[in-house]
Amino acid sequence: MEETATIFSDETALRDFIHGRGHGVKGLADRAVPKVPQKYVRPPHERIVEHARRGPTPPHLYDQLHQPISLKALLDGSDDDREVVVDKIVRAAEALGYFQVVDHGVPIELLEAVKCSIHEFFQQRAEEKLVHSTGKIATYRTSYVSEKEPVWDWRDSLTLSYTNDAEAMENWPTVCKEIMLEYMKASSKMSATLVEALLGKLGGTVDERRFEGLTGHKVVHMNYYPPCPNPELTTGTRCHSDKSLITALLQDRVGGLSVKAATDVYGVKKGDWIDVPPVEGALVINVGDVMQILSNGRYKSPEHRVRTSRNSSRISVAVFTNPVMSENIGPLPQTITEANGVAFYREFVYKDYLVNYVTTVHTGKRPLDFAEIDNHA
Numbered sequence: 001m002e003e004t005a006t007i008f009s010d011e012t013a014l015r016d017f018i019h020g021r022g023h024g025v026k027g028l029a030d031r032a033v034p035k036v037p038q039k040y041v042r043p044p045h046e047r048i049v050e051h052a053r054r055g056p057t058p059p060h061l062y063d064q065l066h067q068p069i070s071l072k073a074l075l076d077g078s079d080d081d082r083e084v085v086v087d088k089i090v091r092a093a094e095a096l097g098y099f100q101v102v103d104h105g106v107p108i109e110l111l112e113a114v115k116c117s118i119h120e121f122f123q124q125r126a127e128e129k130l131v132h133s134t135g136k137i138a139t140y141r142t143s144y145v146s147e148k149e150p151v152w153d154w155r156d157s158l159t160l161s162y163t164n165d166a167e168a169m170e171n172w173p174t175v176c177k178e179i180m181l182e183y184m185k186a187s188s189k190m191s192a193t194l195v196e197a198l199l200g201k202l203g204g205t206v207d208e209r210r211f212e213g214l215t216g217h218k219v220v221h222m223n224y225y226p227p228c229p230n231p232e233l234t235t236g237t238r239c240h241s242d243k244s245l246i247t248a249l250l251q252d253r254v255g256g257l258s259v260k261a262a263t264d265v266y267g268v269k270k271g272d273w274i275d276v277p278p279v280e281g282a283l284v285i286n287v288g289d290v291m292q293i294l295s296n297g298r299y300k301s302p303e304h305r306v307r308t309s310r311n312s313s314r315i316s317v318a319v320f321t322n323p324v325m326s327e328n329i330g331p332l333p334q335t336i337t338e339a340n341g342v343a344f345y346r347e348f349v350y351k352d353y354l355v356n357y358v359t360t361v362h363t364g365k366r367p368l369d370f371a372e373i374d375n376h377a
Ligand SMILES: O=C(O)CCC(=O)C(=O)O
Pocket: 221, 223, 237, 242, 249, 251, 257, 304, 305, 306, 315, 316, 317, 318
């Protein structure tokens, strides 16, 4: 009891408990604390207000916003049927930058096994998770840059970087490595198909080597959100956009993810927050910053965030399809032509984008500012 009091009143003790000894946020939740420590209290403008207060979405708009897209025809259909699906994907990427997909080719039993595997990892004792806190290929942590962030998220995570099978088998945690590798491969196949479809509609061609450079680094990011005594004060995951080309996200049934509308569409206004309802067997697809840049702003990389829940723990896993470190990123030439010669983003090496992303405390879109050209100057 005394230890708990210290953890809560003293930031150094809290940091040692969470980060130093590997208890994570789960360690706090397991102690059934009545209120979150001050370090987790967001300033009022960053808190997440329940959207239900706005009233339910009318059914026809609900379908337009949330109806999952079936990828069946894209994965194994005729050319004509394929085109219909590609159009849906392109429209969703332009309007909101997010959509859900079903018939994605990843077996439902594998999705269930993945969810169990994530629970198994986070249920382990702190010492077992701590082993991975300094790893580069498998990294257990609770914040991105805990030393710099004024407020921490109510979330523990494990990030698995993939280069090859042997390295993954040697470094990824034993309890989940086989399932997560199988899932990464299955979902990456679908992600590659989506990337191909989206890039294909930008005009011009991307050859095999360039495609490999743009999509060659896969990262699996597992999130665990313990129950939180103060959902009204905290964030599970703060507002951010992904640094990927595309992200495939599997969430459980709890809900809490919301996406900020990038345009006025389907009865929502640009800037409104849209709840992303859990759909059994579906995957959530987010356009990432790199895709927004390659498309010269045509596809949107939406800001999104996660609310905590008072009563349930929640898990999710994102598979990020990222460029390799040395890849040159910038708007594809044909997208600049389309915009009457105006490039909205400059060229840069992906590694520099990443360094900026992970060494700075960002809120919302700031990582994209790194690449933005101010055409009004
Ligand atoms: O937990 C979620 O639903 C989203 C997590 C997320 O946005 C991320 O890991 O980048």
